[in-house]
Amino acid sequence: MRAILLGVALVAGHFIALRVLPSGSQAATNLSVGVLILSALIAAASAAGTARRCAGRARYGWSALALGMVGWAFGESVWAFYVTFRQGHAPFPNLGDFGFLLMVPGAVAGMVAVLGVRRGLLRVMLDGLVIAGSLLFLSWAFVLEPVYRAGNLTAGAKAVSLAYPLSDVLLAAVALILLPRAAAGYRATAALILAAALALSVGDLGFAYLNQHSTYTCGDPIDTGWVAGFVLIALAARRAPATRQRPEQSVPILVWMPYAPLAVAILAAADLLASGQRLTAFPSMLLGAVILLVLARQMVALRDNTALSRDLHRVVAQLRDRESELHHLAYHDPLTGLANRALFVDSAEAADDGPLAVLYLDLDGFKPVNDRHGHAAGDALLVEVGRLLRAETREPDLVARLGGDEFAVLMPGVTDRSEAEELGRRLTERLAEPFLILGHQVRIGASVGVGLREPGDVSVDALLRRADESMYAIKSTRPGRRAAAVPV
Template identity: 80%
Template sequence: MSHQVRVVLLGAGLVVTHFFALRLLPAGSQAATNLSVGMLILCALIAAASAARAARRCAGRARYGWAVLAVGMVGWAFGESVWAYYVTFRAGIAPFPNLGDFGFLTMVPAAVAGMVAVLGVRRGLLRVVLDGLIIAGSLLFLSWVFVLEAVYQAGNLTAAAKAVSLAYPLSDVLLAAVALILLPRATAGHRRTATLMLAAAVALSVGDLGFAYLNQHSTYTCGAPIDTGWVAGFILVALAAHRAPSGRPSDSGQSAPFLPWLPYVPLAVAVLSAVELLARGEQLTAFLAVLLGTVILLVLIRQMVALRDNTALSRDLHRVVAQLRVREQELHHLAYHDPLTGLANRSLFVQRAEDALDGPLALLYLDLDGFKPVNDQHGHAVGDALLVEVGHVLRAETRTGDLVARLGGDEFAVLMPGVTDRAEAEEVGARLTDRLARPFTISGHRVVIGASVGVGMRAPEDLDVDAVLRRADALMYAVKSTRPGRHAVLHPA
């Protein structure tokens, strides 16, 4: 049996033992009181110790969150200790409210702050606030219908006692609302922790609502079975802290499809409760009518905010798509063009030549003469600038439909589709040779180079462009070896 399973079984055993022990012991007896008080203090301290251990194990905001939660559990244990003092040493007579209630009520804001710090709300804060108000309003409606209205109207409690009696379930409404908000937004690594915290909030709410109901009827006694709700709540907090991930949770993993709808479950139950009251012929009080109307209005506002966010998201999505298309075009251009000169690269040149191979075409293969001494004497920056200028010259001296490419280094090529006459291609080659022989001025330096050009014409037996390129390349090297810097009018053998 794994350690995790043993911990869960131990926690469940404490809850079950507490419940059945109180059922077996006489109600209101000192034994039941002592058992319940002792178990409550023990479980609150177990939750505090587990949260403190999680704080030492975690880092960042989670560490502070678990530390605050541990303080809240200690506060509740203090409140129960004060209660134990009255029921043990004051013959069970405890003033209400008393100092222990301060300890009880400090647990809720500490638990809320701790859950927010541990689970976190990083985006969509307005929607989170609206969801919280909707959930809190719905839970308040249900609590008022079934418990709180009777507490408020009870005539046997002082104003302070009424306020404290209402504070317990209202605090639980806040605790449950926060848990419901954070659960759908929890990351995959924290979802189990969030689920356990929500279950703890529900269990504590059962204990507090039961206490408020029995107390307003003056029938609550320490050691009543309703105390098991608090025991279960603290055990669940301890399990949540025990199972909390120590590192930063991963955002990977899909959320359950029902989780985004979970905050609206209390609203649906509240509406059904209102319908049931009206069906029985009862009327909603002014407070309940205003409360339910406010919650419905918040739902409408929430939908407007969602529509606004979706519109903004759609706009952002269109912008991102447009940026991606531009980037795709840039990447496509980089894949098929020389980054220095902006001319086509070898890949694009071969692709276009293969596409044009069905018809007549001519290729000019050009190699610069005297380029290496420019690099050696003036540096690569001047050499690169010279290559850019050569690219401009080649574009200017060729036809609009011709494709100029830099094949690599100081080698260039010109694709001339539709040319059937070798003399036409040789004339272009001669023009390029003459133009490139003129001096260039690069960064204040006067640079003189030349070019050797070979002409290749497509033959009927050519199956690919490589054959044409090889012939043009061979003619270019023949020119370079005999008359460098001049265009050779040579014909293949």
């Protein structure tokens, strides 16, 4: 807050002092060049300080901004030399103009590095051309064309006079492009940089207009535009966060901001035509080109939106596939691919009160396979058992692995216990046959219990309990088979 107050005091004090002091006096000149050099150096120091506490692209960006400010301070120092030691006479252009114009590439490079764009570069470039073209039309119609046609300036003076406002057009265009795309933490910084570009534009356009009529003198109140620009850059540097933040979604109203200069340019052209003035060839072609750029930008946006929609459909399809995969994993055994207990219970409950039979299988002699041949052999055996159970059961039956070496078969629509027991006997016989597991023949057996849904069953637990009790009753009447390894 103190920095803001000091900045406001510096700008206001500079403007008031130049209004009070006699125009063109040495006092006004000395005050103006001193404050201008001081404000440019303050901006350079603030940007350099921010560069030291930042890293990566932000460090390079603030360093470039600091270099641009130093260049402007050098240009003003050369101007001060002429107006101080040459009794107010400074040739135009001179070496100081090189320093002034050095600020432009430094400021542009700095803004791009600090607030840079990584996505949608073509649209950004088209936005920049629309903004630059619109601002150039306004500058040309009201300031630059008279400067260009002025007969009292040399070709070099005309070129430099045009370079200042054109460079401000570039600065303002870049700032307008980057403002809506800046990360949330950088939006205040971007807004301050945009305000700085506009303030510098006021100073440069005023200088070009007055210089066209040979009425500019160092110490003119228009110099306050430059002071304000440097103060705003210093505040932007102080406001910038030290770490690079992730870009967030653009603020909708800011996305449309680049088209505001075009709207102003069209209104200005309509006003000029309504007042009886004629647009010359260059501004007419410029405005037409900007309108064509807007159409091209909309076509690019349509193409990008189509690609985004296509990508969105692909992502949705991938999410659905992933959801289906997760659902499968949640309701299936990862080793055998059979249904797990959760799916088994859900399927039994989904059968409502209809006829239902359950087979409960417990492998006999599975542990010796694990002990003798390892867990890999045990897992392979479980997979083979799962395949056998699926092959021997009906299409509507659900085969599940309940855990360990325990399996179950859900048989909807079965009312005859003998039908379920027949399947149990067939499975017992097939499971008694040898399995070829990892190069070894192993034999196991199975105890199979049968349970049927009875009137009054309110949950599948009672059905499973009866099948489990049946299985253990069978297991108690005969010992489980022990696994044996037979060389192949």
